[in-house]
Amino acid sequence: MPEKYPLKEDISAAHERIKPFIHHTPVMTSQSINAMVGAELFLKCENLQKVGAFKYRGATNAVLSLTDDERKNGVATHSSGNHAQALALAARNNGLKAYIVMPLTSSKVKLDAVRGYGAEVITCEPNQKSREETLADAVKRTGATFIHPYNNYHIITGQATAAKELIEDVKGLDVIMAPVGGGGLLSGTALSTHYFSPTSVVIAGEPANANDAYQSMQQGRIVEAVPPNTIADGLLTSLGDKTFDIIRKHVNEIVPVTESEIVTAMRLVWERMKIIIEPSSAVPIAAAFKIKNNIKGKRIGIIISGGNVDLSKLPF
Amino acid sequence: MPEKYPLKEDISAAHERIKPFIHHTPVMTSQSINAMVGAELFLKCENLQKVGAFKYRGATNAVLSLTDDERKNGVATHSSGNHAQALALAARNNGLKAYIVMPLTSSKVKLDAVRGYGAEVITCEPNQKSREETLADAVKRTGATFIHPYNNYHIITGQATAAKELIEDVKGLDVIMAPVGGGGLLSGTALSTHYFSPTSVVIAGEPANANDAYQSMQQGRIVEAVPPNTIADGLLTSLGDKTFDIIRKHVNEIVPVTESEIVTAMRLVWERMKIIIEPSSAVPIAAAFKIKNNIKGKRIGIIISGGNVDLSKLPF
Known part of the structure; x- marks a missing residue:
């Protein structure tokens, strides 16, 4: 919706x-x-x-609020923190793919956690320009729906x-x-x-x-x-x-x-x-x-x- | 009882x-x-x-199970750990005095915590002989009832x-x-x-x-x-x-x-x-x-x- x-x-x-x-x-x-x-x-x-x-509350609500058309190609976001894991798990629990853009400086623990929830991690340079471009590319390539972490x-x-x-x-x-x-x-x-x-x-x-x-x-x-x-x-x-x-x-x-x-x-x-x-x-x-x-x-x-x-x- | x-x-x-x-x-x-x-x-x-x-469960039960005569002069024990704090608080919450024998090597945090619950701390050397003697002395002096930490x-x-x-x-x-x-x-x-x-x-x-x-x-x-x-x-x-x-x-x-x-x-x-x-x-x-x-x-x-x-x- x-x-x-x-x-x-x-x-x-x-x-x-x-x-x-x-x-x-x-x-x-x-x-x-x-x-x-x-x-x-x-x-x-x-x-x-x-x-x-x-963060799991918002991510779950966002995933459950998608139209059938929006669900089709999964969800994408950028986050190096809790929203990444939250969206990855919410997507998996609802049978969706998730693409998460994370800075390549993220700790291995965080990268592993997000991958552990079945998401595809796409790394970017640790700055806003690279993050936005990488996300835009991922959305274009996959057709996934972008779920902003808070806005x-x-x-x-x-x-x-x-x-x-x-x-x-x-x-x-x-x-x-x-x-x-x-x-x-x-x-x-x-x-x-x-x-x-x-x-x-x-x-x-x-x-x-x-x-x-x-x-x-x-x-x-x-x-x-x-x-x-x-x-x-x-x-x-x-x-x-x-x-x-x-x-x-x-x-x-x-x-x-x-x-x-x-x-x-x-x-x-x-x-x-x-x-x-x-x-x-x-x-x-x-x-x-x-x-x-x-x-x-x-x-x-x-x-x-x-x-x-x-x-x-x-x-x- | x-x-x-x-x-x-x-x-x-x-x-x-x-x-x-x-x-x-x-x-x-x-x-x-x-x-x-x-x-x-x-x-x-x-x-x-x-x-x-x-430990607070046992200490509370022990304090509440005392006869009027046993309550009169408070309770005593030896402990450097959780039993010390537990007995001190259980005693205070029931209006009793508590005397706690603790090794003088105990950390300041632990000593302060026990004193913070209103107990009198009596330090001993960090060995069994000193602990038992110090406790016996304290019991003799105060008339307090000894509450063993577990036995x-x-x-x-x-x-x-x-x-x-x-x-x-x-x-x-x-x-x-x-x-x-x-x-x-x-x-x-x-x-x-x-x-x-x-x-x-x-x-x-x-x-x-x-x-x-x-x-x-x-x-x-x-x-x-x-x-x-x-x-x-x-x-x-x-x-x-x-x-x-x-x-x-x-x-x-x-x-x-x-x-x-x-x-x-x-x-x-x-x-x-x-x-x-x-x-x-x-x-x-x-x-x-x-x-x-x-x-x-x-x-x-x-x-x-x-x-x-x-x-x-x-x-x-």
């Missing part, structure tokens, strides 16, 4: 569509972390989602289902938080909050070293990410027009956090909660600590984006 | 007694790990228990509730596995299996570098642990007479695993399941891999003992 701006009923329909394929992930809490922040944090654990990230309403609608589940499972949330990179998760989170929990406030965390979303909100236009330097490697990309449009309407605040704040929050969750979260997931937790004077005693939902970490390269 | 050999109704009563204080921990599964083993593994996640370990039927009965929950939550388990150190968890697991799932087989994993329980089973008497050298630092102790008695009756097999098998299994769970398990918890998983030809297609419950790991000293 064609893309359109997601309404409330579109998110509900997407949720029903993908339910048989996804995990309904748990919400976890920590008394000791709550005591440190002075608020109640409810972590929606998408690190326990299939492929270890929320796509089917993707956004799929990602929105994580916050929808959180809102259904935890009543009376005052604030809902998520990290922001390209904005797929944040825009979906903001839409679900707007439709299903309209009195809640949406606050994003963003690495100060990659604060293009913060800048974009300030300037009222999409500011491109300059080559950023942050451990939160899921948050390197710039907003798209679709995600920016939703974010500027429905996100109340973007809180920048430093690299050391990200690492501290990540380590705290590992130690106290015994779950593995990736640096990007620690960003909204670090943001909650940063604004703790403003959220005292409140109920804060936080979308934990994923748990894909290279254990050989830990920051502690 | 006085200690007695735990019957079925004792375990049920202990479970009711401690339920308001403990977490009913989740059971987690991994399709990819199941595919690698060729069996269905159900992980009972006591790493998500309070203080990050099953105590209230402790064993409390630890048994983890397997009881697993058996209630997952039907038709063919095998139930646990690690073995002093044998508190394993004997409790074996008793619950005997009473609540009598057709299931009980198999333990043990580090080959600390295989005193294996030796004890072979020789029919308690073999003392020689100073062992294993990353599974929760499994260094020797069996006690109470735990050995139960283990020899109700445990079918003890599988020794190497250090590298332990590290491989631990890393696999971190990577695929995004949960933090300590090396001791990886031991029964490594054992499941070792005996995979004998458990093909079977349903295997595994008690994950805990998730307390020093993130500064990871083996990968």
Whole structure:
């Protein structure tokens, strides 16, 4: 079906569509972390989602929303991260071919994981021009349908289902938080909050070293990410027009956090909660600590984006 | 109440007694790990228990089973590990004093954690003689009741509730596995299996570098642990007479695993399941891999003992 701006009923329909394929992930809490922040944090654990990230929701919704004609030649995308694995698995689970353009500098672990889900990997130079050209060539050669990692309403609608589940499972949330990179998760989170929990406030965390979303909100236009330097490697990309449009309407605040704040929050969750979260997931937790004077005693939902970490390269 | 050999109704009563204080921990599964083993593994996640370990069950049951007279002067124990934190918190949550004898070589993190739960830490030299003398002195001075870390039927009965929950939550388990150190968890697991799932087989994993329980089973008497050298630092102790008695009756097999098998299994769970398990918890998983030809297609419950790991000293 064609893309359109997601309404409330579109998110509900997407949720029903993908339910048989996804995990309904748990919400976890920590008394000791709550005591440190002075608020109640409810972590929606998408690190326990299939492929270890929320991205599987959007990819599954996008694949299931294809017309017969679009399905015929499979799907294609560019990604060096979780979207690559998510689309590869979603395609395989629905009997489609997948073509994934990845930088030839990607780690062998990542390349193997995507191939392990049955996708054809096409490597490119690690720059935007090569990535776009390689993808265009692949689409031309194969006839596959391009599924953008985030600037796509089917993707956004799929990602929105994580916050929808959180809102259904935890009543009376005052604030809902998520990290922001390209904005797929944040825009979906903001839409679900707007439709299903309209009195809640949406606050994003963003690495100060990659604060293009913060800048974009300030300037009222999409500011491109300059080559950023942050451990939160899921948050390197710039907003798209679709995600920016939703974010500027429905996100109340973007809180920048430093690299050391990200690492501290990540380590705290590992130690106290015994779950593995990736640096990007620690960003909204670090943001909650940063604004703790403003959220005292409140109920804060936080979308934990994923748990894909290279254990050989830990920051502690 | 006085200690007695735990019957079925004792375990049920202990479970009711401690339920308001403990977490009913989740059971987690991994399709990819199941595919690698060729069996269905159900992980009972006591790493998500309070203080990050099953030990909180036994400590809570022991504290709640004290007579008024025994409660009066608090509780005491020796432990450098999870039992220390578990008893400290269980005591505090029940308004009792706790005196914990710990080797002066313990890490500051561990000492601080026990003190953070309000216990008085008494340091000793890192050898058995000093530990026992220091504990005897503390008991004499304070009048506190000694709670042995594992060779105590209230402790064993409390630890048994983890397997009881697993058996209630997952039907038709063919095998139930646990690690073995002093044998508190394993004997409790074996008793619950005997009473609540009598057709299931009980198999333990043990580090080959600390295989005193294996030796004890072979020789029919308690073999003392020689100073062992294993990353599974929760499994260094020797069996006690109470735990050995139960283990020899109700445990079918003890599988020794190497250090590298332990590290491989631990890393696999971190990577695929995004949960933090300590090396001791990886031991029964490594054992499941070792005996995979004998458990093909079977349903295997595994008690994950805990998730307390020093993130500064990871083996990968």
